[in-house]
Amino acid sequence: MGRSPVTTVAADSGELGAVPASGPSPGKGLKTGALGLVSTIVIGIASTAPAYSIAASLGFVTAAVVFQMPAVMLLAFVPMLFIAAAYNYLNRADPDCGTTFTWVTRAIGPRSGWMGGWGILMTDLVVMPSLSQIAGSYTFSLFGANGLAASTFWVTFVGVIWIAVMTAICYIGIELSARTQVALLGAELLILAVFSVVALVKVYATHVAHSVRPSVQWLNPFHITSVGALSAGMLVAIFLYWGWDTAVTVNEETKDARRTPGLAALLSTVVLVATFLITGYAAQAFHGANYLTNNSDDILQALGKQVLGSPWNKLLIIAVLTSASASTQTTILPAARSALSMSVHRAFPRRFADIHPRHLSPGFATLMFGVLSIVWYVVLTWLSPNDVLGNSISALGFGIAFYYGITGFACVIYYRRHIFSSVRNFIYIGVAPLLGGIILAGVFFVSIFYYSNPENSYITGQAWLPFIHFDVHLFGWHLYVKKGLGPPLVLGLGLLLLGVPLMLAWRVRHPEFFRRQREVADSVDALAPPLTPGVALVTD
Amino acid sequence: MAGDIVLGYDGSEGSKAALAVAVTVAKAFDAPLMVVFGYEPNPMGGETADYKAQLERIGQSLLETAVADARTLDASVAVEPVVAPLRPAESLLEAAAERQARVIVVGGTGERPILGAILGSVPHKLLHRSPVPVLVVPAAHD
Numbered sequence: 001m002g003r004s005p006v007t008t009v010a011a012d013s014g015e016l017g018a019v020p021a022s023g024p025s026p027g028k029g030l031k032t033g034a035l036g037l038v039s040t041i042v043i044g045i046a047s048t049a050p051a052y053s054i055a056a057s058l059g060f061v062t063a064a065v066v067f068q069m070p071a072v073m074l075l076a077f078v079p080m081l082f083i084a085a086a087y088n089y090l091n092r093a094d095p096d097c098g099t100t101f102t103w104v105t106r107a108i109g110p111r112s113g114w115m116g117g118w119g120i121l122m123t124d125l126v127v128m129p130s131l132s133q134i135a136g137s138y139t140f141s142l143f144g145a146n147g148l149a150a151s152t153f154w155v156t157f158v159g160v161i162w163i164a165v166m167t168a169i170c171y172i173g174i175e176l177s178a179r180t181q182v183a184l185l186g187a188e189l190l191i192l193a194v195f196s197v198v199a200l201v202k203v204y205a206t207h208v209a210h211s212v213r214p215s216v217q218w219l220n221p222f223h224i225t226s227v228g229a230l231s232a233g234m235l236v237a238i239f240l241y242w243g244w245d246t247a248v249t250v251n252e253e254t255k256d257a258r259r260t261p262g263l264a265a266l267l268s269t270v271v272l273v274a275t276f277l278i279t280g281y282a283a284q285a286f287h288g289a290n291y292l293t294n295n296s297d298d299i300l301q302a303l304g305k306q307v308l309g310s311p312w313n314k315l316l317i318i319a320v321l322t323s324a325s326a327s328t329q330t331t332i333l334p335a336a337r338s339a340l341s342m343s344v345h346r347a348f349p350r351r352f353a354d355i356h357p358r359h360l361s362p363g364f365a366t367l368m369f370g371v372l373s374i375v376w377y378v379v380l381t382w383l384s385p386n387d388v389l390g391n392s393i394s395a396l397g398f399g400i401a402f403y404y405g406i407t408g409f410a411c412v413i414y415y416r417r418h419i420f421s422s423v424r425n426f427i428y429i430g431v432a433p434l435l436g437g438i439i440l441a442g443v444f445f446v447s448i449f450y451y452s453n454p455e456n457s458y459i460t461g462q463a464w465l466p467f468i469h470f471d472v473h474l475f476g477w478h479l480y481v482k483k484g485l486g487p488p489l490v491l492g493l494g495l496l497l498l499g500v501p502l503m504l505a506w507r508v509r510h511p512e513f514f515r516r517q518r519e520v521a522d523s524v525d526a527l528a529p530p531l532t533p534g535v536a537l538v539t540d
Numbered sequence: 541m542a543g544d545i546v547l548g549y550d551g552s553e554g555s556k557a558a559l560a561v562a563v564t565v566a567k568a569f570d571a572p573l574m575v576v577f578g579y580e581p582n583p584m585g586g587e588t589a590d591y592k593a594q595l596e597r598i599g600q601s602l603l604e605t606a607v608a609d610a611r612t613l614d615a616s617v618a619v620e621p622v623v624a625p626l627r628p629a630e631s632l633l634e635a636a637a638e639r640q641a642r643v644i645v646v647g648g649t650g651e652r653p654i655l656g657a658i659l660g661s662v663p664h665k666l667l668h669r670s671p672v673p674v675l676v677v678p679a680a681h682d
Contacts, residue, residue, distance in 0.1 A: 039583070181584075344593070344594065
């Protein structure tokens, strides 16, 4: 062979070209050492997008639990923290892309793994209408066009452009420098802090009409009227914390890939809890919980104007928009990469692994996701023009609870031989992931009951699929459905279940992925072998 | 090993033109030629491992073509292909520092400077940051 060996460089080895690759040269050998703790935390928090998350979900939490909104925000943090432990440990074995997909495939099996990957993709798809809805509406109110901000057509119009532009940015590979990201995130958190402080000062000093003094009782979950309401509130509130897992899955970029991501996920969650609680308290104190519920579609527009006054409220709107922009990108990029990962491991069509020759992005997967998002957004707006946001956020909760929950169980199953070897292991790879999984499974199933009753829809009484009619008794629960189900249930559960026939169809045509055996961890610190050996070398 | 010629190569027309010039320069100085393909995914999206493996595969196959082309142009020049998991400009600066390079050769995009400003032009970054001379070869050069 007259070919020169192609060298792959480990950037932090200090020696370029020192390692000639003879034979297979898997990507696992790459070490870049690019990201430190701070950058990883910034990525985790920016992906969670605090300002956008608050704008999108505050009013829907109060819709379920009224004044106990801060309690639910705090409670939702518990399963997320537990699942963070699962992410941290599974990440040690397999710092890979695909996260839930590869982890669950190893631990529970290929069918569950495939469904976990599908859960990620569907959750990414479901969040897109809520992002574009916020982007459209807040863009208009930034320019004072409040009439247009209330128009379904024009908001959808701008929302579609928003998805198209963001998809193009990810396709071409435009990115902000790390320093710009830190500045934007800092500004976002600062503006939320200013908003909260001003709101609280006004509540105490100037006696705003309908204002309510903050109370410790708002943190008491036992004041929530029913388990169903608690569960529905949790379903929305877990969305607040969704995205911090990016801090764990930036894996190979981090300087110490096996320690930094876990620590970053933990620290970013602490920052998030503080931000959500403080902002939640301030927003609720200003005009009470019902005001949040009644203005759930544009809550930071409504409150911002009264708390900060014009033109300072524009700062809050800009913060929501930059936050939504970061969130849109951190939805499109990982969605394309998850699809790429599934494709590389033969669980998804080959084209999803295509890389654009000039832009070097996962071109086909990125464009596909952008197009599907636009289609989904338009269809959803057509189906439910008045509650795109609420339905999307609750439907999202089903997807997040599903794939975070299954990741918690995967951790326990994968490390089952090591759970009892130390107290530390018992807590971090046994109790925490198991409880996280159980809580999320509980939220998932109780929410099914809750939203099966159309009385609990955001537009009370709204029901989809009116031909569905049944009456069952299950474990003391009475499930009586007449004339259809609430839209969040149809959307959330429907899209997940759509994966089952697709998975079975894929298994018929491409059985090789589904033949793999389950794995169990040899030790808590060992790297797992590649999911699909030699996959980096495959040429089509 | 000082005095290498470092070439940035991504398979574009500009980088192909740069390859021809880089071979000539390497021959003239009797220096080895290092051909570098560098790319780093945006860390904002996470989940990069399988993606990077794909990129590495693309880089390797591009560089195989580059090495073959260089041989055809002048078989006496020693060519070393390198895939670097760094941004393109960073990978070239790193390679130049490593080999105390005589010169970095890159292809000009030969197109719309505003687009270059948005997308981040590698020649532009190198011209400002490189401690060694940078040779920019226009795409139409022959």
